[in-house]
Amino acid sequence: MSTDATLSFEEAMEKFDPVLGFEVHVELNTATKMFSSAPNVFGDEPNTNVNEVDLGLPGVLPVVNKKAVESSILIGLALNCKIAESCTFARKQYFYPDTPKNFQTSQYEDPIAYDGWLDIELEDGTVFHVEIERAHMEEDAGKLTHKGGATGRIQGADFSLVDYNRAGVPLVEIVTKPIQGAGSRAPELAKAYVAAVREIVKNLGVSDAKMERGNVRCDANVSLRPYGREKFGTRTETKNVNSLRAVEHAVRYEIQRHAAVLDGGGTITQETRHWHEDTKSTTSGRPKSDADDYRYFPEPDLVPIVATREWVEELRATLPEPPAERRKRLQGDWGYSDLEFRDVVNAGVMDEIEETVAAGASAAAARKWWMGEIARRAKLADVDPVALGVTPAVVVELDALITSGKINDKLAREVLDGVLAGEGTPGEVVEKRGLAVVSDDGALQAAIDTALAAQPDLADKIRGGKIQAVGAIVGGVMKLTKGQADAGRVRELILATLGVEG
């Protein structure tokens, strides 16, 4: 695979003005599919969550899922869109083995929601106004697994296997208008926009919103133009950018790649690009032979959806607190400073902290874990903190184990190792690895006596009132107990042994 030339981001930004656009696909978490009553469930045995409709067998007909329509209207409302009084479905026609009917039932001329906007706040508080062109309903495709060949990639595979469990899962595709003026903030804005959409659909409860499962998928359009020119440059569409970090990286990469091409006097080919997480680069997607002629026409097997004012208002009344307002409320409840709270939001762990607090941990402890040890490990692994696999329940249990004195911070980190290694819950890991702190005062006393005997000078100093010197003795005790002691209790016992008032 050849590597494309890139300019440095700074140089690219000096020379060109980026224009962005996003198509975000949101999988709805309805009980059933968009057009069939088969279950909408992730991860089951292949081809077990399908009926004849999902397979596109001869003779089948679609019937629209009411909940999916309502979820779509809710998304439209949350994106400040107008809701179409009447809208229809259309067939988008292309042959592909993951598409059972060889057309996708979608919306074309009249999406259910249109003309919306979102204000996107960047890390430093800068707000960008992003206009939403439309949000429309459609169905997901099945899943292809490429076999044989070298890499499991589409190129070079000998054959592919198709699982239609995902075929027909309801999707809402949210399309922005071209986003201009982001400048060097473009990669950040890309990430923040997708994060905002993800947050909104999760907050609405209409999607599980797990990017790692493909519940929220982003296609990012990037084009560059010289500063001062009104006309947009040729754009590329980078597909399957499936984490917030990847969105940022992909937009940055495409800006750098476009800049190198344009700077060298070349032209950008309008095409789809595939994002590769391993190489942090995109490759050209082979243009489909019929990609330019989808032969859309009104779906004759479905009738129009009429969203009456009463229906829309009924749904509007169920809208949950908008994320921005919710953030304000949570910051107040938790007592975090502006900086602390922004860090939490940017790390994408606000929901996790909320769940952790709801499950019984203090706000401070929740922050300590999610922004401390978990964030550190996520950074090392180069994944989003939520993708690490630590659940709020684990954090709550770790915190409770520390608070009760059963383990200390150092041991807690080891316990977390065990949890991530699949050894069970924190309690089970403590048990299996024998990690509980030494809380038997007799055993501790023996260690303290040994430590004091090893450093009689220090013992005298402490007796003489230099209480700060106790730390060195504590250190000696911890060494002797291999860290499995509660430092606070050790300190108390040392002072008691020496007859000094702490």
Place this chain on the structure above:
Amino acid sequence: MAAINRDDVAHLAQLAHIEMSETELDRMAGELAVIVDSVKSVSEAAGDDVPATSHPIPLTNVLREDVVGHVLTAEEALSGAPDAEDGRFKVPAILEED
């Protein structure tokens, strides 16, 4: 209205995923030209003020409650498949090798 020629038919056959021989393309182009010619009056029949009818009987909001219904077993799902492996439908390579 444009006439339909052999190249058009070749393009359409590609869009429709139907392999056609040279002879077939020629024959089809001839037949389609006659048919297209006979239906061209349609575009002159109605003015701009006439709305399109997509459904003979107008209905709206035919919706299904979000309740799980029947599914096929994997065996039933794959029963008509020309080729299958590991509970999935098997198809030849998607793309030609580069």
Place this chain on the structure above:
Amino acid sequence: MSAYELIRSSAADLAAKLAAKEVSSVEVVQAHLDRIADVDGGERGINAFLHVNTDEALAVAADVDARRAAGEQLHELAGVPIAVKDLIVTKGQPTTAGSKILEGWMSPYDATVVKKLRAARMPMLGKTNLDEFAMGSSTEHSAYGPTRNPWDLDRIPGGSGGGSAAAVAAFEAPLALGTDTGGSIRQPGAVTGTVGVKPTYGAVSRYGAIAMASSLDQIGPVSRTVLDSALLQEVIGGHDPFDSTSLTDPSTGLVAAARLGNVKGMKIGIIKELHGEGYQTGVENRFNESLELLRSAGAEIVEVSCPNFGYALGAYYLIMPSEASSNLAKFDGVRFGARTLPKDGPLTIERVMGATRAAGFGDEVKRRIILGTYALSAGYYDAYYGSAQKVRTLIQRDFAAAFAQVDVLISPTSPVTAFKLGEKLNDPLSMYLNDVATIPANMAGVPGLTLPGGLADEDGLPVGIQLLAPAREDARLYRVGAVLESLLESQWGGPILDKAPTLASTAATSGEVK
């Protein structure tokens, strides 16, 4: 009762005799299976059936007999056998749509109408022949050989439902299911001297009928009498939550309408544009006779004009192939049906799909797919599909204006009687013209019925009379149709099929087991 009498009985008569336990369902079913074995196979056989469902039909019949003997309350048509057009999917029997691409395919689900037949405990005799994917007016486009017209074995039985019409005309089944997209129930009915009804669009669920043109397709009854069609439509009709275009109206009142027996005071409109020039003389003569009979029975006959019907055929041949090109995209050799590998070159799925569809589809299907792909393609949509949808509006307006003046409309069903096998096979356009009188009903979604109007003077072949009613007023068709049928039959001294030639047994020569 003799087997001869059984197979010539109407469904209503069979139902009455079954209820009275004068005959068993097994006897009735066996008589029809014997008839199929006698006349359907071989070189000169009717070839109405693509599959004969012997074991299941007899098992269902035996079950009905047992239940009846036990005093169970059964559906009126329980035990009365029926044939099913092979465009409608059935569990336990192959469904081919008359195409090679589905050869050997077994549906894992039943069409809604088939579920209803099962619920009524009507034994299914088998699956009937059709033009491939119902595309044609002669059944010659079947991949499994043409069906022959029982009136003249060298002539077409109409299409696409030639198998269902011929099966009923040849006394192989008292009832059959058909589908009608542009006349596929009514035109075969006309040329075989049988009755067929295209109900109001949405009156019968399309779920499980392999779609040709979704906005035009409709399943309907095929029979020898108007009353039998009414009985069958009441079985198969009604709301289906699996079909979004299904109407919520109950399918009742049709049998009562067929039994009403008068047309006094009804206004019946002759459609100016659907007779005269282009219509065979014998067809015109029989049509005029029917008008006279209706007038004599107290109906008022007036002439109405539907000026936009002239565009109907053209618009139909844009909408139908457009929708068909999309509906037939799923036949690609991935999930079901036959897969054909390309003869040479790299083995990619794209090329396998192309080879599968090239080998699996016949010429007429390919023609319509290409035409539809053209009509929907970028740059042509507005001129073709868009314009055709507007013509649809104009045709609906014509119907609305006509039905403001009259209760039902009347026309010949087909401009010509049955033509010779092969006569129009290489002239698609002249084949399409057979549907000129039946297409407007599909375009507007209104119901239409055909019944035998006698035999054409010049060739002695059956002529069909078509009745059309406003949407959701299917009952009017049965009311007028039954009256006209009884007036005509009293003139003829019996059913028209009494005049059909006796079919020679082909069983001895065929040696073929279906």
